[in-house]
Structures are given as C-alpha cells and as structure tokens.
Amino acid sequence: xxxxxxxxxALVRIGYDGTVQKTxxxxxxxxxxxxxxxxxxxxxxKGCDFVPRLLKSEPENLKIVxxxxxxxxxxxxxxxxxxxxxxxxxxxxxxxDPYVRNVTYRVSDGRFCLIDFELATLLHQSxxxxxxxxxxxxxxQTPPR
Numbered sequence: 535x536x537x538x539x540x541x542x543x544a545l546v547r548i549g550y551d552g553t554v555q556k557t558x559x560x561x562x563x564x565x566x567x568x569x570x571x572x573x574x575x576x577x578x579x580k581g582c583d584f585v586p587r588l589l590k591s592e593p594e595n596l597k598i599v600x601x602x603x604x605x606x607x608x609x610x611x612x613x614x615x616x617x618x619x620x621x622x623x624x625x626x627x628x629x630x631d632p633y634v635r636n637v638t639y640r641v642s643d644g645r646f647c648l649i650d651f652e653l654a655t656l657l658h659q660s661x662x663x664x665x666x667x668x669x670x671x672x673x674x675q676t677p678p679r
Contacts, residue, residue, distance in 0.1 A: 538554075538606075541560075542559065542560045542561075543558070543559065543560045543561070543563075543566070544556055544557065544558055544559060544560075544652075545557045545559065548602065549599070552602050553589060553599050553600065553601065553602060554586060554599070554600045554601070554602050554603075554649075555597060555598075555599050556570075556597065556598050556599075556600070557595060557596060557597045558570075558596040558597070558652070559596065563596050564596065566652035566653070567591075567593070567596045567598070567652070569651070569652055569653070569654065570598060570650075570651045570652040570654075571588060571591055571598060572656075573627055573651040573654045573656070574586065574587070574588040574598075574600070574651060575588060576625075576626065576627065576656060577625055577627060577651075580625045580626060581625075582622070582625040582627075583645075584603070584618075584621075584622075584640075584645055584646065584647040584648060585603065585622075585647060585648050585649070585651070586600035586601045586602070586603050586647075586649060587600060587601040588600055589601060603638045603640055603647035603648075603649055604638040604639045604640035604641060604642075604645075604647055605638055605639055605641075606635070606637075606638055607634055607637040607638060607639050607646065608634070609634070610634055610637055610646065614646070615632070615633075615634060615637065616632075618637065618646050618648065619632040619648070622648055623657060626656055626657045626658050627651070627654050627655070627656060627657065628654060628655045628657055629648060629651070629653075629654050630653040630654050630655055631650060631653050631654075635650075636648055636649050636650045637649075
C-alpha cells in the first residue's frame with residue numbers, strides 16, 4: 535500500500551481496494567480519532583456527498599477506513615476554496631483546517647471534495663464533544679423514600 539501521508543499525527547495509505555486507511559498517532563490521537571468518526575457520521579446522516587464515507591473503524595488501532603474522494607489538489611483559487619469550506623458549513627460542520635491540503639478532486643463527477651475532519655467542529659452541536667459522555671441531569675418525578 536502506498537503511503538499518502540506519514541507524519542507524527544497520522545499515517546494515511548490507499549489500500550489496493552481503493553479505500554483510504556488512516557491511523558491516528560501522536561498528541562490527542564484518541565480524541566482526534568473519535569472526532570473524525572463523529573463528524574463523518576454526522577455528514578453522512580446529513581447527506582453531504584463531497585466527503586469520504588466511513589466504512590470501518592478500529593478503536594484498538596486508532597484506525598479508520600473510508601471511501602476515496604479522489605486525488606489531492608495542488609492548486610485551487612482562493613474564492614473556490616472559501617466557497618467549498620462554506621458549503622460544508624451548510625451541513626453543520628466547520629472544518630477548522632481550511633487549506634488546500636484538505637481538498638481532493640473526484641474525476642468521476644468533476645467534484646472538489648473535502649477530507650481530514652479530525653479537527654472539525656459541529657456548529658449546532660446536538661452530540662457531546664468527542665471524549666465526553668452525556669450525563670442525565672433530569673430530576674426524578676417522585677422523590678425517593
């Protein structure tokens with residue numbers, strides 16, 4: 535499998551089946567892993583079609599497997615880049631790393647796509663942040679005896 539990215543924070547490879555395999559490492563790896571899963575699930579539920587689909591996650595290895603959204607882009611105009619990340623916000627997600635390194639081009643439909651959601655934020659958060667749990671603070675209807 536060829537390495538697409540090999541840094542202190544992540545190892546990204548393209549599988550022979552065309553899937554993208556990302557292993558998180560380094561500072562806050564568990565938190566970034568959980569956040570990327572949460573964001574990708576949110577975007578899929580909202581019908582966002584210009585981001586990868588989460589196919590599998592391996593918490594024990596801090597690894598996700600996603601669909602491939604095309605080839606990395608080297609150049610894109612500033613206005614097009616800005617509109618692409620603004621379009622993502624219509625689906626309730628702020629990318630928080632809005633640079634060309636997170637843009638791909640999908641030849642099959644001529645679509646620019648976005649990748650790498652480990653730092654992204656849900657704008658209208660209805661779920662707890664990655665790594666936090668929901669605590670039920672409801673007051674019981676009848677007091678205990």
